[in-house]
Amino acid sequence: MHLYSGPLSLFGRKVEIALREKGVPYTCDMVPFTQTEGYAPKHQAVLAANPKGQVPVLVDGDVTLYDSTVILEYIEDKYPEPRLYPRDASSRALCRLAELEAGEVLLPPVRKLMFRTEPPGPDTARRDAQEREAAAAEPAIIENHRKLDARLQGSDFLLGELSVADIATFLTVLYTVRNGGPGVSHHRNLRRWYETLAARPAFAGIAAEIADADRALSHPVERREF
Ligand SMILES: N[C@@H](CCC(=O)N[C@@H](CS)C(=O)NCC(=O)O)C(=O)O
Numbered sequence: 001m002h003l004y005s006g007p008l009s010l011f012g013r014k015v016e017i018a019l020r021e022k023g024v025p026y027t028c029d030m031v032p033f034t035q036t037e038g039y040a041p042k043h044q045a046v047l048a049a050n051p052k053g054q055v056p057v058l059v060d061g062d063v064t065l066y067d068s069t070v071i072l073e074y075i076e077d078k079y080p081e082p083r084l085y086p087r088d089a090s091s092r093a094l095c096r097l098a099e100l101e102a103g104e105v106l107l108p109p110v111r112k113l114m115f116r117t118e119p120p121g122p123d124t125a126r127r128d129a130q131e132r133e134a135a136a137a138e139p140a141i142i143e144n145h146r147k148l149d150a151r152l153q154g155s156d157f158l159l160g161e162l163s164v165a166d167i168a169t170f171l172t173v174l175y176t177v178r179n180g181g182p183g184v185s186h187h188r189n190l191r192r193w194y195e196t197l198a199a200r201p202a203f204a205g206i207a208a209e210i211a212d213a214d215r216a217l218s219h220p221v222e223r224r225e226f
Pocket residue numbers: 006008009010011012039052053054055056066067068069
């Protein structure tokens with residue numbers, strides 16, 4: 001399997017954690033990315049494979065796929081063990097819903113913090129306005145942490161066993177913290193869950209690669225208490 005991803009692509013990293021958890025060998029091209037230009041100019045293979053021009057793209061023989069969710073489901077079908085989706089229909093649907101929520105409910109307020117890894121330009125008024133928007137997004141982030149904490153009461157994983165819901169949600173929390181957002185230390189269950197996942201080799205390896213990519217590519221962001 002060959003993956004086209006980006007060094008700081010949350011959606012690409014989601015696929016990589018799944019591949020590593022399953023022990024599936026893969027090769028990876030990290031497409032060019034800078035904090036000032038983003039993914040421009042886009043990689044030819046990505047443009048050819050994905051009409052949206054986005055990573056991740058997965059090539060497996062004559063199968064070429066894009067969109068992390070589609071890719072995760074393909075990997076699960078091709079390599080069912082160890083499972084990353086629950087077996088029974090209702091838990092499986094809830095797992096898909098939690099993965100969708102990570103990207104479409106938890107992530108949007110976190111996106112308001114992401115400008116912090118870009119080098120500050122001369123327009124300080126713009127940066128100040130971005131900081132105000134980031135501050136305005138914080139209550140939603142903290143409320144999402146509170147809900148996750150309640151959901152994780154008495155449970156090691158979001159759906160009873162490790163699943164793509166944990167992978168997607170873990171990355172959203174990691175991206176919150178690396179962008180200087182609220183930590184999880186006040187949420188006992190969420191913190192325990194995060195630390196348990198962070199200790200797994202697949203998660204630890206990807207978190208270390210993201211930290212390396214930040215050192216190489218990102219404006220340093222002051223982190224808050226974890
Ligand atoms: N829903 C897509 C989102 C992919 C996505 O947003 N990729 C970003 C990098 S994390 C990208 O390629 N952005 C460049 C662009 O949109 O032009 C997925 O799950 O794969």
